Amino acid sequence: MNHDTAVSSAKDIADRVLAPAARQNDKEGRFSAEAVAALGQAGLLGLMLPGEVGGSGLGPRSFAAVMATLAEADASVAMVYLMHACASATIAAARPGAAVAPALKEIAAGRHLSTLAFSEAGSRSHFWAPISRARRNAAGVHLTARKSWVTSAGQAQSYVVSSLAPEGQDPTQSTLYLVPADAPGLTVAGPWDGLGLRANASAPMALEDCTVAPEHQLTEDGAGFQAMLQVVLPLFNLGSAAVALGLCRATVSGTTNHLKTARFEHLGQSLGESLPTLRAQLAAMQIETAGLAARIDGVVDHLERPRDDTMLRVLECKAAAGDAAISVTSTAMRVCGGAAFSKHMSIERLFRDAHAGAVMAPTGDVLREFIAKALLGMPLF
Ligand SMILES: Cc1cc2nc3c(=O)[nH]c(=O)nc-3n(C[C@H](O)[C@H](O)[C@H](O)COP(=O)(O)OP(=O)(O)OC[C@H]3O[C@@H](n4cnc5c(N)ncnc54)[C@H](O)[C@@H]3O)c2cc1C
Known part of the structure; x- marks a missing residue:
């Protein structure tokens, strides 16, 4: 498979x-196994x-394009794909x-869906600081945790x-584990x-003395935080921005x-022909959308050729995308009037879905904190 295919x-x-x-899936809160x-x-x-x-070895450019394409049709499915x-x-x-x-071969063969179970009820959106602590004995590691939201909960083949x-000493000394669904x-x-995002099964999950075999420990002890920052964050922020796009x-x-x-009908004109205020708002929506597309292209370029300011661009893109999605969909709710409000159109679903981006961790507020701290030379965590 190449980028175009x-x-x-x-x-x-x-x-x-x-x-x-x-x-219909949105209405029923139904996870799309068909998708x-x-x-x-x-x-x-x-x-x-x-x-x-057996994978296709494609990079962030293809990932962002696929994400945006899926999200244009159904952001719930796109979020499942992102996780x-x-x-x-x-x-x-x-x-x-x-x-x-x-597991990787099964994923590449299309038979295995995985997802992230980071956020915990105790540390809320501060996903980098799990409250739960793994315990080790002869059989391996035992996990007991309350995971507050897990997209594809009960649907994925692994978590x-x-x-x-x-033996972690500070809240960021986490470890990542691969937990099969039947554990x-x-x-x-x-x-x-x-x-x-009603159709993506983002339910809470519990692990109760769940045993993980040593070979399913994904990171060294305490190195989960680095994997979150280096592997997950760039992809998650880019993908979230693409969902917003x-x-x-x-x-x-x-x-x-x-x-x-x-x-x-009494004027013999469409809404667009009749009202310059609506045209101006439509134009503003288009300008924000095109700006977001350009920002995403820029981040893709950074991830392909990392530079000193790449992490800053990664932080900015999710914060900006969350704001753009809320702004564009909010404007559309006004422009399309009662037709949008009364659910004749899908605009209200887009408006509701758009609001998830800003509260999914790292939240827009936290990203703004990080960006400003980075500019001021302050430690981020
Ligand atoms: C649809 C959906 C799917 C999700 N899927 C997953 C998943 O698959 N895996 C997963 O691990 N998690 C997932 N999450 C959880 C998500 O990543 C967040 O952890 C969760 O949304 C945080 O909600 P909270 O009420 O705990 O936020 P809180 O932490 O209580 O935050 C409340 C408010 O405080 C602000 N805030 C918090 N800390 C700071 C700070 N330091 N500076 C400034 N402002 C701050 C936040 O921005 C927010 O506005 C999902 C969430 C949603 C809504």
Whole structure:
């Protein structure tokens, strides 16, 4: 698979599988197993995995394009794919000696969905500081934790779980583990009934004395934090920005269509023909969307050729994207009036989905904190 075939496969799945079902899945809060199966069959679950395990070895440019394409049709599915991509990359970057080849081959073959279980009820959005602490004995490591939100909870074949290392001294000395879905003691601990991203099963999960074999320890003890920052953060922030871009594009196109087709019959004009204020707001939405696309291109370029300021660009892109998605979808709610408010259109779903980006960790507020601290030369954590 190359970049073009990856993006055209994503577009085909978006048109054929995601778009027709998005409204109903959102309404019912239903996880789309069909979408995951289609992504697997198309080889997209192994998009960035190396060729040795059967992956396509593609990079951030293809990943961002695939993400935005999926999100334009259904942001819930795109978020499932994003968490999977981050988890897969973490598994692929596992420490020497970890037995991850079987999982990676299954992922590349399209039969294995993974996800991240970082956030804990105790440390909330501060995912880098798990409250739970792993315990070690002869059988391996035992995990007991309350994970507050896990996208694809109960649907994934494996979970990349963080916990404080057995001898960890400070809150960031975590370790990452690969926990198979059938591990005894791992359960979905509640329902998922969110404002937005309703169709991605982001339910809480509990680990109760869950044993992890030594070969499923993904990082050295205490090195989970580095993996979160170096492997997960760039991909997660880029992917979140691409989800926001997909939402913005869908919003601009839905709004454009509405302004062309909804009419003031007594005036003999469409809304767009009739009202310059609506045209100005549509233009503002388009400008923000195009600006976000350019920002994402810039971050992709940074990730392909890292420079001194790459991490700053990575932090900025998710914060800016979250704001853009909220702004563009909020404007569309006004521009499309009662038609949007009363759910005649999908704009209100896009508006609800857009609000998840800013509260998913690292949250927009936390990113702004990090950015300012970096500028001021202060320690980030
Ligand atoms: C749809 C969805 C899917 C998710 N999927 C996953 C998943 O797959 N895996 C996973 O691990 N987690 C997941 N999460 C959890 C997510 O990453 C966050 O941990 C969670 O949304 C934080 O919510 P909270 O109420 O705990 O936030 P809180 O930590 O209580 O934050 C409340 C407010 O305080 C602000 N705040 C917090 N700290 C600071 C600070 N230092 N400086 C400035 N402001 C601050 C926040 O920005 C926020 O506005 C998901 C969340 C959602 C909504």
